[in-house]
Amino acid sequence: MTIATSTENSAGPSAGGAGAAPAGVIHAILRTPVGLACLIYLAIVVVACAIAPWIAPHDPLFQDLHAIGKGPNAAHLLGTDMLGRDVLSRLLYGGAYSLGGVLTAVVVLLIVAVPFGLLAGYAGGRVDRVISRVIDVAMSIPVIIILLAVLTIFNRNMTAAMIVFGLLGSSGLIRVVRGNVLSVREELYIDAARVIGLGPAQIAVRHVLPRTSGAIIVHVSIFAAISLGVQTGLSYLGLGVPPPAPTWGGMVGDAATVIQTNPWLLVPSGGVIAITVLAFGLLGDVVRDATSERAKTATGRTRLARRRGATADQKPAAAVVRDATAALLEGPNSAALLSVRGLTVAFGADDAATTVVENVSFDIFRGECVGLVGESGSGKTVTALSVLGLLKRVGRITGGSVSLEGHEISGLPEREKRRFRGTEIALISQEPMVALDPSFTIGDQLAEVVRSHARMKNKRVSRAAARKRAVELITAVNIPDPEVVAKRYPHQISGGQAQRVAIAAAIAGDPKLLIADEPTTALDVTVQAEILDLLRSLQAKNGIAVLLVTHDWGVVADLCDRALVMYAGQIVETADINRVFQLPLHPYTKALLEASPHLAVEGEPLPAIPGSVPRPKDWPTGCHFAARCRFATEDCLAAPVPLLKVGEERASRCIHTDQLMPEGRLVPEAVR
Amino acid sequence: MTQLILRRLLMSIPLLLVVSLVVFVLGSLVPGDPAQTILGVDATPDAVAALRDKLGLDQPWYAQYFHWLSGVFHGDLGTSLYSGEPVVTTLAERLPVTLSLVSLSTLFCMVVGIGFGMLSAVRGGFLGRVVDTLSLAGLALPNFWVAVVLVTLFAVKLRVFPATGYTPLMTSPFYWIVGLVLPVCALSLAGIATIAKQTRSAVLDVLDRDYVRTFRASGVSEWSVLLKHALRNASIPVASVIGIHAIASLDATVFVENVFVLPGMGSLATQATLDHDLPVIEGVALYFTVIVIVVNLCVDIAYGLLNPKVRTA
Ligand code: SF4
Numbered sequence: 001m002t003i004a005t006s007t008e009n010s011a012g013p014s015a016g017g018a019g020a021a022p023a024g025v026i027h028a029i030l031r032t033p034v035g036l037a038c039l040i041y042l043a044i045v046v047v048a049c050a051i052a053p054w055i056a057p058h059d060p061l062f063q064d065l066h067a068i069g070k071g072p073n074a075a076h077l078l079g080t081d082m083l084g085r086d087v088l089s090r091l092l093y094g095g096a097y098s099l100g101g102v103l104t105a106v107v108v109l110l111i112v113a114v115p116f117g118l119l120a121g122y123a124g125g126r127v128d129r130v131i132s133r134v135i136d137v138a139m140s141i142p143v144i145i146i147l148l149a150v151l152t153i154f155n156r157n158m159t160a161a162m163i164v165f166g167l168l169g170s171s172g173l174i175r176v177v178r179g180n181v182l183s184v185r186e187e188l189y190i191d192a193a194r195v196i197g198l199g200p201a202q203i204a205v206r207h208v209l210p211r212t213s214g215a216i217i218v219h220v221s222i223f224a225a226i227s228l229g230v231q232t233g234l235s236y237l238g239l240g241v242p243p244p245a246p247t248w249g250g251m252v253g254d255a256a257t258v259i260q261t262n263p264w265l266l267v268p269s270g271g272v273i274a275i276t277v278l279a280f281g282l283l284g285d286v287v288r289d290a291t292s293e294r295a296k297t298a299t300g301r302t303r304l305a306r307r308r309g310a311t312a313d314q315k316p317a318a319a320v321v322r323d324a325t326a327a328l329l330e331g332p333n334s335a336a337l338l339s340v341r342g343l344t345v346a347f348g349a350d351d352a353a354t355t356v357v358e359n360v361s362f363d364i365f366r367g368e369c370v371g372l373v374g375e376s377g378s379g380k381t382v383t384a385l386s387v388l389g390l391l392k393r394v395g396r397i398t399g400g401s402v403s404l405e406g407h408e409i410s411g412l413p414e415r416e417k418r419r420f421r422g423t424e425i426a427l428i429s430q431e432p433m434v435a436l437d438p439s440f441t442i443g444d445q446l447a448e449v450v451r452s453h454a455r456m457k458n459k460r461v462s463r464a465a466a467r468k469r470a471v472e473l474i475t476a477v478n479i480p481d482p483e484v485v486a487k488r489y490p491h492q493i494s495g496g497q498a499q500r501v502a503i504a505a506a507i508a509g510d511p512k513l514l515i516a517d518e519p520t521t522a523l524d525v526t527v528q529a530e531i532l533d534l535l536r537s538l539q540a541k542n543g544i545a546v547l548l549v550t551h552d553w554g555v556v557a558d559l560c561d562r563a564l565v566m567y568a569g570q571i572v573e574t575a576d577i578n579r580v581f582q583l584p585l586h587p588y589t590k591a592l593l594e595a596s597p598h599l600a601v602e603g604e605p606l607p608a609i610p611g612s613v614p615r616p617k618d619w620p621t622g623c624h625f626a627a628r629c630r631f632a633t634e635d636c637l638a639a640p641v642p643l644l645k646v647g648e649e650r651a652s653r654c655i656h657t658d659q660l661m662p663e664g665r666l667v668p669e670a671v672r
Numbered sequence: 673m674t675q676l677i678l679r680r681l682l683m684s685i686p687l688l689l690v691v692s693l694v695v696f697v698l699g700s701l702v703p704g705d706p707a708q709t710i711l712g713v714d715a716t717p718d719a720v721a722a723l724r725d726k727l728g729l730d731q732p733w734y735a736q737y738f739h740w741l742s743g744v745f746h747g748d749l750g751t752s753l754y755s756g757e758p759v760v761t762t763l764a765e766r767l768p769v770t771l772s773l774v775s776l777s778t779l780f781c782m783v784v785g786i787g788f789g790m791l792s793a794v795r796g797g798f799l800g801r802v803v804d805t806l807s808l809a810g811l812a813l814p815n816f817w818v819a820v821v822l823v824t825l826f827a828v829k830l831r832v833f834p835a836t837g838y839t840p841l842m843t844s845p846f847y848w849i850v851g852l853v854l855p856v857c858a859l860s861l862a863g864i865a866t867i868a869k870q871t872r873s874a875v876l877d878v879l880d881r882d883y884v885r886t887f888r889a890s891g892v893s894e895w896s897v898l899l900k901h902a903l904r905n906a907s908i909p910v911a912s913v914i915g916i917h918a919i920a921s922l923d924a925t926v927f928v929e930n931v932f933v934l935p936g937m938g939s940l941a942t943q944a945t946l947d948h949d950l951p952v953i954e955g956v957a958l959y960f961t962v963i964v965i966v967v968n969l970c971v972d973i974a975y976g977l978l979n980p981k982v983r984t985a
Contacts, residue, residue, distance in 0.1 A: 136683065142919075239942070239945055249814075274814070426890065427889035429886060434882040441980075
């Protein structure tokens with residue numbers, strides 16, 4: 001069974017459109033030690049309590065006057081209480097009462113919640129609205145007081161109380177079931193079932209219910225834990241069966257009256273309640289983890305792969321082959337603004353690290369704009385972020401150097417990194433809407449950035465001055481009504497404006513280098529052009545250098561002086577922009593250009609590169625592009641391909657560049 | 673925002689009706705004669721009939737309900753069947769105790785839970801495991817048991833806190849707080865655990881967001897990132913957990929007040945249950961429901977204050 005259930009967390013039903021049959025859930029429980037232990041414990045307790053009359057060593061009511069308040073001993077394994085009654089026997093008999101109460105509540109819960117949840121989710125419309133309203137109200141009912149009322153009315157009948165408890169608790173489960181049904185309902189095979197002609201009830205029972213079972217089990221086990229707490233609490237108060245009949249809660253109550261003389265009695269009674277509650281609770285956690293884990297593997301993988309460039313998969317670091325040219329590279333170029341040499345980045349823990357960026361070297365000079373181009377998964381964003389030392393916790397730089405105006409910055413402690421972030425190198429992220437804190441106004445956020453830059457330079461800027469500067473910055477990025485916009489929250493402005501604000505934040509510290517990670521990808525086409533214009537004018541006016549991370553050749557052509565093409569963690573080609581467009585000297589660059597929508601000839605089908613970027617753990621020893629390359633030969637896979645110099649200030653990581661060149665022109669030479 | 677609060681208040685009217693009605697309907701289902709139950713089996717038929725008449729028991733349940741309901745609008749919740757005192761008077765004496773417990777516990781859980789959660793989010797490792805263990809304990813140990821253990825340890829053995837009793841705030845703020853230390857601790861274990869857990873996951877979630885990267889990339893200090901941006905954004909989901917805890921601790925006062933013999937509404941309700949005192953139960957249910965409504969309202973307002981999307985909507 002490869003499908004898993006989506007379960008509701010506090011935020012609501014997860015959108016994982018996968019489900020698990022009950023058998024799968026049980027299998028998942030049995031596989032984890034904790035789940036197995038809980039299940040075994042619960043099984044033992046339930047069975048032992050159920051057959052208490054046959055296995056209890058003593059009559060629970062028999063008062064042994066010779067053994068009053070004794071600790072554990074051979075005759076009484078858990079000792080005796082102050083009336084000389086055997087504690088173990090009382091626990092066994094009392095358990096039948098307490099667990100019976102839990103069972104009652106759970107059964108009522110299921111009988112009420114499952115059909116109503118299915119109904120609300122499946123019928124939708126007015127039925128759903130009515131049920132949801134009722135649930136909203138039911139959720140706010142003070143449960144314990146109602147239970148007390150029930151106990152008053154039904155003359156301390158605990159069964160009645162637990163039935164009501166199940167009833168009141170069902171609103172939570174109805175929500176869970178409804179949420180799951182809603183997400184399952186949208187799926188194709190439900191439509192298929194409808195086409196086959198199954199009725200709604202049949203579909204619900206046959207298709208929807210099995211896939212909701214994981215979520216139901218999670219909820220039920222947590223509910224069982226809570227109801228045991230409530231049941232024992234009520235018996236503790238003496239509101240259930242009257243003494244001398246044994247109950248778990250009542251035994252805590254008895255123990256409480258003699259804590260001075262015999263504190264031991266609190267241990268078995270409290271212990272059995274605590275461990276049983278814990279077992280129910282942990283069981284719920286295990287099922288939740290198991291089901292959400294599998295939902296993740298089923299549906300989340302592609303998303304993860306896309307976002308992180310498929311870096312989550314692991315490959316032993318030892319197996320990574322270092323680029324043969326590493327030793328031949330020249331040292332950092334101190335004339336450059338930014339000089340990156342042999343940058344290598346790995347994700348994951350030491351013993352299972354996967355290299356995701358391999359031996360990347362490049363320079364950026366003052367005022368120039370360099371495009372870092374490649375498909376998703378090529379490692380370009382990771383490269384850009386590691387320059388700033390902003391990799392997420394899982395990623396770290398494992399080799400190479402990053403130097404800014406001749407000073408090494410890659411190994412600096414976090415405090416020192418703050419000295420150059422924003423004031424030397426600044427960042428513009430891909431998605432402007434999430435790049436701003438939703439809880440603060442635009443003006444506040446910009447002012448904060450302004451003030452922290454000042455603090456870094458040991459200057460003080462008053463709130464009012466920072467505020468004024470914020471408005472100036474908003475003006476500088478050409479947003480109309482800067483005063484008004486400053487008072488707005490991120491959700492009140494458009495995506496294009498948000499990106500302008502992000503740019504304003506980035507230029508607040510007068511940086512020399514701007515790293516722009518796909519700055520226009522999330523925006524409308526018309527807005528894209530405006531943002532690019534803004535970047536260009538900033539570059540011209542303030543002499544800022546830009547490292548533009550993008551997969552869009554149009555953007556590169558529009559803005560950049562040079563291009564760095566990345567593929568599967570490596571730089572595969574670097575050249576002046578005009579020459580790249582005229583004559584790409586790496587098969588990947590060529591294929592990318594051919595696939596680019598901006599260069600496609602109208603009316604002709606758009607060429608796409610067959611295949612996809614290999615995941616880091618699948619990188620071959622030889623050329624990373626070999627699997628998709630139409631010029632590939634056996635030599636390409638034999639050994640790592642170094643970056644080869646091809647003509648003036650150009651390099652390509654390909655041994656067959658001659659294939660790409662018009663007859664008899666440049667021949668690749670010297671290793672670089 | 674104002675609209676949201678108004679809508680909430682409107683929705684609470686059916687809630688109050690439902691709760692009181694449920695208690696009433698359940699009451700009408702009781703087999704046997706409440707008057708007889710009150711007076712005991714030895715009572716003369718005349719006395720029972722007189723009491724039935726006085727309580728309006730001969731009328732159908734809906735008539736009784738409307739009678740009670742119209743009383744509510746005049747601030748009259750009937751009289752206790754047991755003590756003969758007006759329910760309103762009794763509840764007025766009891767309310768401050770329960771409110772003290774719930775509000776102190778909520779405050780305590782907030783401070784400690786958020787503190788723990790932040791620390792474990794940032795430091796991770798050991799503290800994270802402490803929070804995990806604590807939350808298991810908080811989930812597993814029944815509060816009445818914790819209460820008994822606290823009494824044993826700190827009141828009986830060490831004698832640092834009183835085991836029982838309540839001093840009104842107005843009489844002596846010092847003894848008020850000293851007397852409430854142990855009950856509040858017993859009420860708070862579970863709350864601290866859940867709030868710490870929620871805070872940790874919310875903070876970790878926020879720290880992964882792009883805007884945190886934006887601030888870090890702009891050289892904003894880590895303190896500001898944590899205490900201003902992470903905490904502020906994490907507080908939105910945490911607020912709802914705090915509300916849930918406040919409501920849970922209200923329920924838990926029923927148990928804890930009994931252990932510490934505090935004269936609150938919870939112990940009153942327990943006694944009323946043992947005494948079959950339906951008007952008192954009905955009164956307590958009404959008050960509890962109102963408190964739940966107020967808590968939910970506070971959470972909504974907190975949402976509004978914390979989340980500009982709600983506030984400016
Ligand atoms: S080295 Fe070979 S496989 Fe790699 S890009 Fe060049 S031709 Fe293609």
